[in-house]
Amino acid sequence: MLGINGKWIRALGAFGLAAAIALVAGCGGGGGGGGGSGGSSGTSSSTNGTSSSTSSVGGTAANNQIAVTVSSGLNLALKAPNIPMVSVTVCQPGTSICQTIDNIQLDTGSYGLRLTKDALGTFLSSLPAETVSGGKTLAECAGFADGFSWGSVRLADVRLGSELASNLPIQILGDISQSAFGSGAGATPSNCSSGTLNDTPSSLSANGILGVGTARYDCGSNCVTNLTNGMYYACFSTPSCAQTTVPLNQQVGNPVRSFAADNNGIALTMPTVTSTGVSTATGVLTFGIGTQTNNVQPSSGLVRFQTDVYGDVPQAMMTSIGTQTYAFFDSGSNGLFFPDTTIAQCSGSSFFCPATTTTRVANLTGYNAATSAITLNIANASTLIASNGFAFDDLGAYLDPATSGIFAIDVGMPFFYGRTFYFNYDAVGMGNQGVVSNTYVSF
Incomplete structure (x- = not known):
């Protein structure tokens, strides 16, 4: 992504x-x-051409690491290979009221945490909505190559292993009807008017997406100054939404950049797999570069x-x-x-x-x-x-x-x-x- x-x-x-x-x-x-x-390291076996092998980098995750697993993932019937999954814990800001969600796709090509409302269930009500001028709820339209996602922006404390990003704006997928798009300046943008609506676990092949790419915010300065940015919307409760500008600190952003420490980068290590593939591959995502002994780059x-x-x-x-x-x-x-x-x-x-x-x-x-x-x-x-x-x-x-x-x-x-x-x-x-x-x- x-x-x-x-x-x-x-x-x-x-x-x-x-x-x-x-x-x-x-x-x-x-x-x-x-x-x-x-x-x-790993073991492998094969029956009638069916791969049943596993491969792993091994070891126990340190305080600045989380496991990354490629396997059948969310649903064996979805048959979606090469989807690296991690677990993410989201909490009501400033509290210990939390929920851990598995099968979140790890994505080095996007920025920010996006969770489906289905994966959150009733816990969604624990996450306060991000608001803009006039108390309107902030929502986002994120365009994909084959479609788009649409949903509100909410605040959460996000835990990845032992690392914490406090009061972070995240996107909820599928909690606002598409009919909320307004007219004029709020007309449905071209990147959110055709293709697949990616807002459910089945459409994503995951419960959400953890974007840890190089940018800090998913839009940046364009959405700070440009009203018709095609991404951010202010919504009334009816709902009815129109495009809006939004400050950087209210945009959906890379959680790693908001850690108190180990926030200057990531290292993703994955095991070797055989030429015919394996059923499970487990790697590790390490937070920080040169901040601890386990994230020093080789010479x-x-x-x-x-x-x-x-x-x-x-x-x-x-x-x-x-x-x-x-x-x-x-x-x-x-x-x-x-x-x-x-x-x-x-x-x-x-x-x-x-x-x-x-x-x-x-x-x-x-x-x-x-x-x-x-x-x-x-x-x-x-x-x-x-x-x-x-x-x-x-x-x-x-x-x-x-x-x-x-x-x-x-x-x-x-x-x-x-x-x-x-x-x-x-x-x-x-x-x-x-x-x-x-x-x-x-x-």
Whole structure:
């Protein structure tokens, strides 16, 4: 899920996958791919081609860490692979009245916590609504590549392991009717008028989304000064909503940036998985960079890409694409997405189904002129899905610029296996374009 021109891409992965699963019999061939290296352990077995293996980085989580698990997740019937899940505890601000919610997707390509009203249940009433001028409830419309989410902004104390973000604005998905959109300045914006409404556990394949990407706020200065920003709304109780400006401290924001300590970045470590995938892969998310002994960056073997505030690497070249584009590292995308028309697609789906495993190399260059080639392995999506695994390092799909509005290489969750990614937050963190962040990627 990535903020590009007012849209995120996470939902595109889940949406496209549904089509691939439904049409799995139409794809042929098969093969495997290669992951990264190091830091994993696990066991594996196979029965009639069905994956039942597990892989884990092991160890007990420290006070600045939480477990990250890729498995069947929310619902085995949803069959959504490569969805990294964490547990989040939300509390009524300033109290010990709390609820822990499992199966929240970890997303390095978005910013802020978004929870479905279904996952919160009756606890939703414990979270006070964020209000703006005149006592109106603040709501948000967040656009995805295939649709949008819509719901109120509420306040919560958010606990991740032992870390606490106090009185944080979060978005609730699905608690306000779409009919609340007003007219004139409050007319339904283009990024929230078509496609899938992502506001339930089944539409998200998760109970919510934890955005820990490089920006601090999900809109930034544009929503502070621009009334027709297309994201934030002020709602009367009827409900009737119209677009509104909103200060930075009332915008939905990255919880990690609000921690008292360990707030300058994250490190995500995932185990290596086999070329045919595994049923469960467990990694660890560590808060802070260089703040404790367990989050010190290695002195070697680290490629540092300087990005913009949204985590975008400005230059990416892939021969099969033939045009200069950009790239981003996004755990919220469940595949490797890029606009390559030379790889066969599954029948009726955008996911790739090459007869044998295909390799693509992308040469990335950061704002700091650091350059490195990354290798993307693409196996047959039909064969992978049929294995009944959930963690794959070689699942990919065609990213159509015409329909998504995005011409980029989305280096999604498959590339995270067998690696540690360091996302170092910029010092200013205002969410403004032009403020530079740093993304550290280890190979």
